[in-house]
Amino acid sequence: MQKIGIFGGTFDPIHYGHLELARCMRDQLQLAEVRLIPTGLPPHRAMPPVSPQQRFDWVKVAITGEAGLIADDREVCRKGYCYTVDTLTELQQDTPNALLVWLIGADSWLNLNRWHRWRELLDIGHLLIAARPDYAFEGLSPDLSEEFANRSVIANTDTLSRGKISLLSSPLMPVSSTLVREMLARGEDVSALTPVWRQLESSGLYRF
């Protein structure tokens, strides 16, 4: 069965943490493709001042030469709020025989029960969760704990399956887009944090 990796994010801007997670899921789960999908109009946070097209363009630059990583502009092009349930449903309709393997970080997982039609979301594909510094599972709500208990399997190429949840084995990475934005605003060097540091610096964006 074809398996497609999905990694959505605001990517405001993309950083090495994002890139490493996309590589981890590709390599550990032998996914021929992982789609990075920058969000257009996010339902859950203020619209970033940097346009969806600009954030998408940086994702494209960041994955240049990375086998199997693809920048997908379906949310950038969408009118209205970008709900993940709509994106996964659309992808499943485009590729009815494929298994969608979608990734979120631990901070997103802790809030997943506030997402639009979140229980349906869990049935569409196989969810991978990446650990993140400062986001412990102890804070998990009872409904998410129950879903995790009922659905979790150890992630490997044989256990990938619709409706299941797994922890991705990935390094703990203390990097965030917030940190990149804050450092740029202070005029600091972000070349260790993001592959698009040259583009960020020359754009002058995030400098206040």
Ligand SMILES: Nc1ncnc2c1ncn2[C@@H]1O[C@H](COP(=O)(O)OP(=O)(O)OP(=O)(O)O)[C@@H](O)[C@H]1O
């Ligand atoms: N360092 C990281 N470790 C684990 N997951 C991460 C990391 N950075 C981002 N993610 C996950 O990647 C997805 C997209 O993240 P996003 O584009 O919002 O980046 P971010 O660094 O969290 O941004 P911001 O600081 O603006 O909130 C989310 O599910 C988030 O949890």
Ligand SMILES: O=C(O)c1ccc[n+]([C@@H]2O[C@H](COP(=O)([O-])O)[C@@H](O)[C@H]2O)c1
């Ligand atoms: O569908 C939802 O209700 C929903 C709510 C919050 C976040 N998301 C998606 O989760 C991904 C990560 O979000 P963020 O804010 O951490 O960049 C991104 O693709 C968002 O569109 C989706």
